[in-house]
Amino acid sequence: xxxxxxxxxxxxxxxxxxxxxxxxxxxxxxxxxxxxxxxxxxxxxxxxxxxxxxxxxxxxxxxxxxxxxxxxxxxxxxxxxxxxxxxxxxxxxxxxxxxxxxxxxxxxxxxxxxxxxxxxxxxxxxxxxxxxxxxxxxxxxxxxxxxxxxxxxxxxxxxxxxxxxxxxxxxxxxxxxxxxxxxxxxxxxxxxxxxxxxxxxxxxxxxxxxxxxxxxxx
Amino acid sequence: xxxxxxxxxxxxxxxxxxxxxxxxxxxxxxxxxxxxxxxxxxxxxxxxxxxxxxxxxxxxxxxxxxxxxxxxxxxxxxxxxxxxxxxxxxxxxxxxxxxxxxxxxxxxxxxxxxxxxxxxxxxxxxxxxxxxxxxxxxxxxxxxxxxxxxxxxxxxxxxxxxxxxxxxxxxxxxxxxxxxxxxxxxxxxxxxxxxxxxxxxxxxxxxxxxxxxxxxxx
Numbered sequence: 001x002x003x004x005x006x007x008x009x010x011x012x013x014x015x016x017x018x019x020x021x022x023x024x025x026x027x028x029x030x031x032x033x034x035x036x037x038x039x040x041x042x043x044x045x046x047x048x049x050x051x052x053x054x055x056x057x058x059x060x061x062x063x064x065x066x067x068x069x070x071x072x073x074x075x076x077x078x079x080x081x082x083x084x085x086x087x088x089x090x091x092x093x094x095x096x097x098x099x100x101x102x103x104x105x106x107x108x109x110x111x112x113x114x115x116x117x118x119x120x121x122x123x124x125x126x127x128x129x130x131x132x133x134x135x136x137x138x139x140x141x142x143x144x145x146x147x148x149x150x151x152x153x154x155x156x157x158x159x160x161x162x163x164x165x166x167x168x169x170x171x172x173x174x175x176x177x178x179x180x181x182x183x184x185x186x187x188x189x190x191x192x193x194x195x196x197x198x199x200x201x202x203x204x205x206x207x208x209x210x211x212x213x214x215x216x217x218x
Numbered sequence: 219x220x221x222x223x224x225x226x227x228x229x230x231x232x233x234x235x236x237x238x239x240x241x242x243x244x245x246x247x248x249x250x251x252x253x254x255x256x257x258x259x260x261x262x263x264x265x266x267x268x269x270x271x272x273x274x275x276x277x278x279x280x281x282x283x284x285x286x287x288x289x290x291x292x293x294x295x296x297x298x299x300x301x302x303x304x305x306x307x308x309x310x311x312x313x314x315x316x317x318x319x320x321x322x323x324x325x326x327x328x329x330x331x332x333x334x335x336x337x338x339x340x341x342x343x344x345x346x347x348x349x350x351x352x353x354x355x356x357x358x359x360x361x362x363x364x365x366x367x368x369x370x371x372x373x374x375x376x377x378x379x380x381x382x383x384x385x386x387x388x389x390x391x392x393x394x395x396x397x398x399x400x401x402x403x404x405x406x407x408x409x410x411x412x413x414x415x416x417x418x419x420x421x422x423x424x425x426x427x428x429x430x431x432x433x434x435x436x
Contacts, residue, residue, distance in 0.1 A: 021306060021327065022299045028286040031279045036267040048325060049254040050283055051290070051299075058287040061249045062280035065268055068246040069276040072269070081240045081269075088239060107266060109239065 077148065079124040079141050081106045089113075089122060096120045098155040102145065102174065104128055104162060112160065120158070123148065128166040129173060137173060145174065149181050159187040295366065297342040297359050299324045307331075307340060314338045316373040320363065320392065322346055322380060330378065338376070341366065346384040347391060355391060363392065367399050377405040 020026040025047065033043035050058055074080070075087035082088070089095060089109070099120025103109060109122050125140045148154065157178060161167035175185055191209030192201050201209075238244040243265065251261035268276055292298070293305035300306065307313060307327070317338025321327060327340050343358045366372065375396060379385035393403055409427035410419050419427075 020299075021324075022286075022290055022301045024282075024286045024290045024301060025299055028282045031282040034279070035264045037263070044325060044328075045255070046253045047283070047286065048323070051287060053287075055287050058283055061252070062284045064242075064246045064249040065265070065276055066280045068240075068242045068265065069269060069271075069273050072240055072242045081238075081243055083240045083242055105266070106239075107262060110262075 078109075078122045079126060079144070080109050080122055094119075098153060099158065100145075100148065100154050100156070101158040101160050103160050104167070108160065120156075121154075125161075125170070128161055128164070128170040130166045140170075142174060142177065146177055146181075149178060149183050154183060156184040156186060159185065161187075163190055296327075296340045297344060297362070298327050298340055312337075316371060317376065318363075318366065318372050318374070319376040319378050321378050322385070326378065338374075339372075343379075343388065346379055346382070346388040348384045358388075360392060360395065364395055364399075367396060367401050372401060374402040374404060377403065379405075381408055 020029065028047045028050075029040060029043045032038060032046050033040045035043075038046070050061060053061075071083075073082045073085055073087075075082045075090055076085055077090040078087060080087050080089070084091075096119050099118075100123050101112060101118060101120055102123045102125060103112070104125055104127060106124055109124065112118050112122075123141065123145050125142065125145075127135050127140055129135060129137055129140065145157075149157065157174075159171050159174065161170055171187060178185055189212060190205060191212065192198065192205065198206065238247065246265045246268075247258060247261045250256060250264050251258045253261075256264070268279060271279075289301075291300045291303055291305075293300045293308055294303055295308040296305060298305050298307070302309075314337050317336075318341050319330060319336060319338055320341045320343060321330070322343055322345060324342055327342065330336050330340075341359065341363050343360065343363075345353050345358055347353060347355055347358065363375075367375065375392075377389050377392065379388055389405060396403055407430060408423060409430065410416065410423065416424065
């Protein structure tokens with residue numbers, strides 16, 4: 001009984017949490033807290049941070065979001081984000097047009113670009129096959145990938161999807177679709193992180209890194 | 219030398235980090251990462267989260283921020299946020315008009331309101347005296363507080379500023395300013411948190427809680 005009394009303030013706070021002195025503030029916080037992973041407390045901090053700026057600065061903030069949504073293009077070939085109809089990577093003459101790396105999302109392109117280790121093209125699926133979330137092959141850019149392989153001079157397709165059940169399902173689905181074309185299909189290697197200790201690597205990853213071991217060259 | 223080689227990919231990533239495929243995306247991320255405590259990676263996640271919505275939803279998001287900035291009022295009396303010229307707390311007939319609680323920021327009002335333990339009025343200073351950051355008494359709503367005490371029927375001023383050097387300086391400054399008016403001046407108590415163990419309380423707080431001990435009533 002005594003323990004419960006200590007919890008009371010916490011419950012009180014949770015009960016009256018969404019009382020704001022202003023409807024405008026409440027709406028702004030509600031919108032801000034709809035961003036992925038943002039709670040109401042963090043949203044309030046962001047909104048009050050915005051409120052400390054000049055009207056012009058807030059206008060710049062808001063219009064950056066609206067303009068991005070209204071004016072950004074999805075590249076006709078790779079479906080990545082772009083300011084133009086064809087993205088800089090697909091339009092570039094210095095990229096290897098024989099290689100296509102298949103990724104789940106637009107941010108994966110940025111991640112791979114940041115490694116500086118890849119010079120080919122990309123293909124964004126826009127997700128992975130997830131029957132539970134009602135995402136089937138038709139919701140993804142899989143047909144357009146098959147069309148690309150048929151139309152362009154692509155020699156190798158590198159699958160760089162996440163190592164989840166959904167990622168593996170999508171990998172296999174695309175593998176079966178592309179097999180008849182005779183194109184070379186690879187997937188990015190899984191193993192111990194560079195600088196990582198065996199001791200802190202999970203068993204599945206360590207197991208895979210042994211199965212997929214590579215020849216050492218002198 | 220070998221250790222350094224392991225760090226190389228990290229340095230590489232840091233070097234080419236701000237390469238976005240689209241200027242619009244880059245601008246949106248730059249704006250989003252200007253929010254307090256938001257880095258570029260988190261900003262990208264927020265922006266891509268926004269991008270997945272309909273244009274109308276993004277417009278609602280943006281206009282909530284712009285409207286807040288352009289249309290919100292600061293209460294004429296307490297300087298808290300409000301939709302009208304006088305905030306609901308100052309306009310309410312059920313609040314105790316003899317009590318004023320002095321706080322640093324508008325969010326402090328919400329925090330105290332959420333406790334459900336206070337029924338008086340507020341006064342937002344808009345900061346605390348911080349000579350290092352060039353914030354002097356003239357930058358804060360201290361004169362308007364003194365005017366309020368003179369004009370309104372206020373019997374007690376409760377200081378609820380943060381327990382920092384700046385907070386204590388501001389406390390003392392306001393105390394000296396208000397002393398001649400004869401108004402009762404109190405400050406919120408510092409001590410061990412409700413539900414807290416002595417073992418985990420810092421020495422200064424524990425010391426203060428002994429000095430400021432209160433009589434037990436049967």
